[in-house]
Amino acid sequence: xxxxxxxxxxxxxxxxxxxxxxxxxxxxxxxxxxxxxxxxxxxxxxxxxxxxxxxxxxxxxxxxxxxxxxxxxxxxxxxxxxxxxxxxxxxxxxxxxxxxxxxxxxxxxxxxxxxxxxxxxxxxxxxxxxxxxxxxxxxxxxxxxxxxxxxxxxxxxxxxxxxxxxxxxxxxxxxxxxxxxxxxxxxxxxxxxxxxxxxxxxxxxxxxxxxxxxxxxxxxxxxx
Amino acid sequence: xxxxxxxxxxxxxxxxxxxxxxxxxxxxxxxxxxxxxxxxxxxxxxxxxxxxxxxxxxxxxxxxxxxxxxxxxxxxxxxxxxxxxxxxxxxxxxxxxxxxxxxxxxxxxxxxxxxxxxxxxxxxxxxxxxxxxxxxxxxxxxxxxxxxxxxxxxxxxxxxxxxxxxxxxxxxxxxxxxxxxxxxxxxxxxxxxxxxxxxxxxxxxxxxxxxxxxxxxxxxxxxx
Numbered sequence: 001x002x003x004x005x006x007x008x009x010x011x012x013x014x015x016x017x018x019x020x021x022x023x024x025x026x027x028x029x030x031x032x033x034x035x036x037x038x039x040x041x042x043x044x045x046x047x048x049x050x051x052x053x054x055x056x057x058x059x060x061x062x063x064x065x066x067x068x069x070x071x072x073x074x075x076x077x078x079x080x081x082x083x084x085x086x087x088x089x090x091x092x093x094x095x096x097x098x099x100x101x102x103x104x105x106x107x108x109x110x111x112x113x114x115x116x117x118x119x120x121x122x123x124x125x126x127x128x129x130x131x132x133x134x135x136x137x138x139x140x141x142x143x144x145x146x147x148x149x150x151x152x153x154x155x156x157x158x159x160x161x162x163x164x165x166x167x168x169x170x171x172x173x174x175x176x177x178x179x180x181x182x183x184x185x186x187x188x189x190x191x192x193x194x195x196x197x198x199x200x201x202x203x204x205x206x207x208x209x210x211x212x213x214x215x216x217x218x219x220x221x222x223x224x
Numbered sequence: 225x226x227x228x229x230x231x232x233x234x235x236x237x238x239x240x241x242x243x244x245x246x247x248x249x250x251x252x253x254x255x256x257x258x259x260x261x262x263x264x265x266x267x268x269x270x271x272x273x274x275x276x277x278x279x280x281x282x283x284x285x286x287x288x289x290x291x292x293x294x295x296x297x298x299x300x301x302x303x304x305x306x307x308x309x310x311x312x313x314x315x316x317x318x319x320x321x322x323x324x325x326x327x328x329x330x331x332x333x334x335x336x337x338x339x340x341x342x343x344x345x346x347x348x349x350x351x352x353x354x355x356x357x358x359x360x361x362x363x364x365x366x367x368x369x370x371x372x373x374x375x376x377x378x379x380x381x382x383x384x385x386x387x388x389x390x391x392x393x394x395x396x397x398x399x400x401x402x403x404x405x406x407x408x409x410x411x412x413x414x415x416x417x418x419x420x421x422x423x424x425x426x427x428x429x430x431x432x433x434x435x436x437x438x439x440x441x442x443x444x445x446x447x448x
Contacts, residue, residue, distance in 0.1 A: 061287070067338035068338060069334075092380075098337035101374065106327040109322070110288065114291035133378065134375070146326055150357060150366070
């Protein structure tokens with residue numbers, strides 16, 4: 001069975017790629033160069049996809065800096081740093097990018113329909129301390145309806161299915177799953193900044209580091 | 225009130241732009257260069273937007289030829305020509321572009337949230353002889369749920385509303401509405417081909433010509 005995998009090169013999306021492999025899917029990965037703060041994660045996505053043996057890896061280019069609205073697409077908005085997990089859990093953070101997952105899922109849907117894939121894997125996670133609105137189960141369910149009604153394949157045959165295996169897992173559980181599946185953590189990239197080594201202080205680094213520490217494991221990615 | 229208008233430069237989208245103006249909206253138009261067969265329609269979108277006095281006109285670039293799947297994004301698939309309205313009504317045509325309206329609405333949603341707009345206007349039309357799955361009322365309703373659940377604005381305040389004023393109108397009724405609103409038909413472009421003058425034989429030209437003829441009106445766009 002063919003599956004399209006939304007692959008950002010981070011911990012979560014790399015895990016779902018390996019999950020799709022374990023589910024015996026032929027994997028077609030897709031990444032997005034949307035003029036985010038750095039392209040380091042795109043290189044990781046390519047390396048992880050290559051390592052996993054994807055059939056094809058697409059990179060779609062567009063510019064979300066046209067209107068900004070996020071710390072990831074507007075350099076005048078600072079990245080939050082050194083926040084505790086508790087602080088992270090309070091509000092929707094400035095790293096929220098308007099409608100990003102809707103855009104990503106739309107392209108994945110188009111790609112999936114064009115190659116007659118049956119599934120789209122996405123690594124969203126509602127328990128992440130992020131509070132992102134477009135990572136929650138009710139949102140994924142709404143997109144599933146769009147997948148069913150908005151395509152020829154959905155109207156005339158079996159709708160393309162959204163698979164979100166991490167949606168109710170804690171970060172530590174995702175790492176445990178990834179370990180079982182053999183995810184090459186050293187090739188992944190989670191840091192929002194994107195220097196030669198991970199910053200260790202942005203929300204994404206802190207969440208990742210805390211989870212590895214809680215499990216008593218070492219994160220093989222080098223930190224500043 | 226701010227509104228984002230999906231403006232392709234065709235008859236339908238130009239009409240909804242003028243409808244949004246009539247609804248007293250400040251209009252922000254958005255067009256897409258997705259490597260479609262021609263860029264002629266993008267020029268029309270710009271001209272119509274300018275004429276209508278939009279506050280801002282965005283053009284988002286991306287490449288749907290990466291995977292094709294449509295006569296509009298794959299030159300090896302011929303455009304249907306000289307089909308009767310009856311033939312057009314039979315099936316979902318090869319000009320269907322996988323998930324196109326979902327991609328368009330996703331970007332419109334992102335833009336709308338970034339500028340704190342309250343509405344997104346789209347010129348879909350279920351009675352068009354096209355049978356496109358992503359032009360029907362149930363699909364628009366599903367996207368409305370995504371607008372509500374997939375954004376910060378939808379979760380914390382008033383969801384951005386999708387306005388589809390043409391969805392149940394016939395082509396002749398759209399032209400009558402546009403005439404009332406003062407749409408500059410001469411600046412619009414509907415032809416799928418995109419030469420110096422409209423071909424007159426593609427589905428889009430034939431649908432448009434038939435509607436003008438039925439009303440006893442002359443289409444000011446030059447035809448081959």
